Amino acid sequence: xxxxxxxxxxxxxxxxxxxxxxxxxxxxxxxxxxxxxxxxxxxxxxxxxxxxxxxxxxxxxxxxxxxxxxxxxxxxxxxxxxxxxxxxxxxxxxxxxxxxxxxxxxxxxxxxxxxxxxxxxxxxxxxxxxxxxxxxxxxxxxxxxxxxxxxxxxxxxxxxxxxxxxxxxxxxxxxxxxxxxxxxxxxxxxxxxxxxxxxxxxxxxxxxxxxxxxxxxxxxxxxxxxxxxxxxxxxxxxxxxxxxxxxxxxxxxxxxxxxxxxxxxxxxxxxxxxxxxxxxxxxxxxxxxxxxxxxxxxxxxxxxxxxxxxxxxxxxxxxxxxxxxxxxxxxxxxxxxxxxxxxxxxxxxxxxxxxxxxxxxxxxxxxxxxxxxxxxxxxxxxxxxxxxxxxxxxxxxxxxxxxxxxxxxxxxxxxxxxxxxxxxxxxxx
Amino acid sequence: xxxxxxxxxxxxxxxxxxxxxxxxxxxxxxxxxxxxxxxxxxxxxxxxxxxxxxxxxxxxxxxxxxxxxxxxxxxxxxxxxxxxxxxxxxxxxxxxxxxxxxxxxxxxxxxxxxxxxxxxxxxxxxxxxxxxxxxxxxxxxxxxxxxxxxxxxxxxxxxxxxxxxxxxxxxxxxxxxxxxxxx
Numbered sequence: 001x002x003x004x005x006x007x008x009x010x011x012x013x014x015x016x017x018x019x020x021x022x023x024x025x026x027x028x029x030x031x032x033x034x035x036x037x038x039x040x041x042x043x044x045x046x047x048x049x050x051x052x053x054x055x056x057x058x059x060x061x062x063x064x065x066x067x068x069x070x071x072x073x074x075x076x077x078x079x080x081x082x083x084x085x086x087x088x089x090x091x092x093x094x095x096x097x098x099x100x101x102x103x104x105x106x107x108x109x110x111x112x113x114x115x116x117x118x119x120x121x122x123x124x125x126x127x128x129x130x131x132x133x134x135x136x137x138x139x140x141x142x143x144x145x146x147x148x149x150x151x152x153x154x155x156x157x158x159x160x161x162x163x164x165x166x167x168x169x170x171x172x173x174x175x176x177x178x179x180x181x182x183x184x185x186x187x188x189x190x191x192x193x194x195x196x197x198x199x200x201x202x203x204x205x206x207x208x209x210x211x212x213x214x215x216x217x218x219x220x221x222x223x224x225x226x227x228x229x230x231x232x233x234x235x236x237x238x239x240x241x242x243x244x245x246x247x248x249x250x251x252x253x254x255x256x257x258x259x260x261x262x263x264x265x266x267x268x269x270x271x272x273x274x275x276x277x278x279x280x281x282x283x284x285x286x287x288x289x290x291x292x293x294x295x296x297x298x299x300x301x302x303x304x305x306x307x308x309x310x311x312x313x314x315x316x317x318x319x320x321x322x323x324x325x326x327x328x329x330x331x332x333x334x335x336x337x338x339x340x341x342x343x344x345x346x347x348x349x350x351x352x353x354x355x356x357x358x359x360x361x362x363x364x365x366x367x368x369x370x371x372x373x374x375x376x377x378x379x380x381x382x383x384x385x386x387x388x389x390x391x392x393x394x395x396x397x398x399x400x401x402x403x404x405x406x407x408x409x410x411x412x413x414x415x416x417x418x419x420x421x422x423x424x425x426x427x428x429x
Numbered sequence: 430x431x432x433x434x435x436x437x438x439x440x441x442x443x444x445x446x447x448x449x450x451x452x453x454x455x456x457x458x459x460x461x462x463x464x465x466x467x468x469x470x471x472x473x474x475x476x477x478x479x480x481x482x483x484x485x486x487x488x489x490x491x492x493x494x495x496x497x498x499x500x501x502x503x504x505x506x507x508x509x510x511x512x513x514x515x516x517x518x519x520x521x522x523x524x525x526x527x528x529x530x531x532x533x534x535x536x537x538x539x540x541x542x543x544x545x546x547x548x549x550x551x552x553x554x555x556x557x558x559x560x561x562x563x564x565x566x567x568x569x570x571x572x573x574x575x576x577x578x579x580x581x582x583x584x585x586x587x588x589x590x591x592x593x594x595x596x597x598x599x600x601x602x603x604x605x606x607x608x609x610x611x612x
C-alpha cells in the first residue's frame with residue numbers, strides 16, 4: 001500500500017495551528033529562504049518547473065498562471081485565495097485551514113514576494129466557522145511575529161492577508177464569481193476577457209489560487225522543484241489530499257502522491273466497502289466530474305492523464321463511493337437539484353437547463369418517466385455544454401448526463417418499472 | 430431612500446455598526462464589507478435581517494438599498510424573514526444522503542413538528558435542507574446557526590441534541606443566536 005506522504009497535513013490526531021508547533025516542523029523556513037536568498041523571478045520559475053497544478057479543480061499550472069500577471073508596474077496587485085470549497089464531496093482545504101493554517105499563510109507570503117502582491121484576500125465559505133476562526137488566529141500570530149505587515153523578515157516587503165466570509169453560494173468558488181462576491185455583489189461570474197491577471201479585484205491585477213495549491217509553495221521553495229517532481233507522476237506532480245466519502249468503512253482525507261490507484265484509496269486507505277456489498281459507481285473529483293462505473297474505477301489511477309483517458313477528470317480529488325444499493329437516478333437527481341439551486345441565473349442554458357435536468361430525473365423517480373425523457377436528458381445536457389459565461393452549466397451537464405450514459409440500463413429500468421426499482425434498498429433523497 | 434428618509438431610532442445596533450466600520454480599512458471600497466455586515470446583523474439580531482435595517486446598511490456602505498437586497502436574496506445564508514433562534518441546517522447533498530441524511534431530516538421534522546422553511550410556534554427552531562457543507566467525510570452533518578459543525582450525527586442522538594439547544598437558547602435573551610460555541 002502507498003504510504004501517506006504528509007507535505008500539507010500533520011500526522012493524524014495532530015494539530016499544528018500554533019506558530020510554535022508549525023515552526024518546529026520547518027515552518028516559515030521556505031519563506032525565509034525565498035525572501036533572503038531568492039530573486040522573485042527565480043521563485044516563479046521554481047514553482048513552474050515543479051509541475052504544480054492548481055488543486056481547486058481545473059488543474060492549471062500554477063507557475064504559468066503567475067506569469068500572466070502584467071509587468072507594467074501597476075499597483076496594488078492582489079491574490080484572491082479560493083477557500084470557498086463547495087464542490088460536493090470536497091472537504092480537503094478545511095483540513096489545512098483547521099490543522100495547519102500557517103502553511104497557507106507561508107505559501108501566500110512567498111507568492112506575494114514572488115509576484116509583487118500587496119494583499120491577499122482569502123475567500124472562505126461562510127459555513128466554515130471553525131476554519132475561519134483558526135485561520136484568523138494564525139494570521140494574528142504571524143503578524144505579531146513579523147511574517148505579515150511591513151518590513152517582513154527585515155526586508156522592505158509589505159504584505160497582509162485578510163479573510164473574507166462568503167454566504168452560501170457555490171458559484172462564488174468560480175474565480176470571477178468569487179471576485180464579484182468579494183467586492184460586495186451577487187456572485188455572478190464575469191465575462192472574459194479581460195482576464196483576472198490583468199483586471200481582477202477592483203480592476204487590478206489579480207491571481208486566484210486555491211488553498212491547497214498555495215500550501216504546496218513553501219515546501220517546493222524549501223526543497224526544490226526536482227524533489228517535488230520526484231513525487232507523483234510526470235504530469236501530475238506532488239501529493240494531493242484525497243477526500244473519500246459515501247459507502248466506505250473509513251471515510252476521510254488521505255494525503256497521497258498523485259497517481260495512486262483509485263482501488264487502493266477506496267479499499268485500503270478508506271477501509272473498503274461495508275460487509276457483503278459490491279462497488280457500483282465512483283465519482284472521482286467532486287459531483288461536477290463524470291461518474292465512473294465500478295469496472296472503470298478499479299482500473300484507474302488518480303492523476304490528470306489517467307483520469308482523462310478513462311473519460312473523467314481529477315477535479316478536486318473528492319471521491320464519492322456508491323455501493324450496489326445506490327440508485328443511480330437518485331444520485332443524478334441530487335446532483336441536478338444541487339446545480340439547479342446553485343445556478344446564478346445569468347445564462348439561459350444554465351438557468352433553464354439545470355431545472356429541466358432536475359425535473360426529468362424527478363419524473364423518472366416518481367414513475368412517470370418515458371423513453372423520450374431519457375433522450376431529453378441527453379439533449380439538454382449537450383445543449384448546456386460550452387455555451388455559457390462560466391463552467392457551472394458544463395459541470396451540471398457532466399455531473400448528471402454521464403450517469404445516464406454510463407448507467408443507461410438503470411435509467412431504462414425506471415421507465416419500464418414505472419418508478420425506482422431500488423425503492424426500499426437505495427439511500428433516500 | 431436614504432438615511433434622511435428613515436425616521437425614528439436606528440434599527441441597526443451600535444455594536445453591529447462598530448463592527449462594520451472596523452472592517453473598512455481592510456478593503457479599497459466600503460461596499461466590500463456588505464457580506465460581513467449582513468453576517469454581523471444575523472449574529473447579533475436573532476439570525477435574520479429586518480427590512481428596516483437595510484437603508485441603514487446602504488447608507489453606511491454608500492450603496493443603494495436595492496444593492497443590499499439583491500445580495501440578501503442571492504446568498505442562501507442570509508434570511509430576510511424570521512428564522513428560529515436555533516436555525517438547524519441538515520446537509521442533504523449526495524455524501525450525506527448516502528449516510529442517512531434524509532432519515533435525519535425526517536426525524537427532526539417529527540420531533541419539532543415543522544417542515545423545512547417553517548419555524549416552531551415558540552420561535553425557537555427552524556429547519557433547512559442545506560447543500561453540501563463540506564464535511565462529507567464526517568457525514569451526516571448538521572449546523573446550528575453559524576456554529577461549528579455537528580459531525581457523524583446519529584439518529585438516536587437527535588432528541589438529546591434538541592434538548593441541549595433548548596437549554597441554551599430558551600433561557601438567553603435571544604440576541605446571542607449564532608455567537609455561541611458548539612452545542
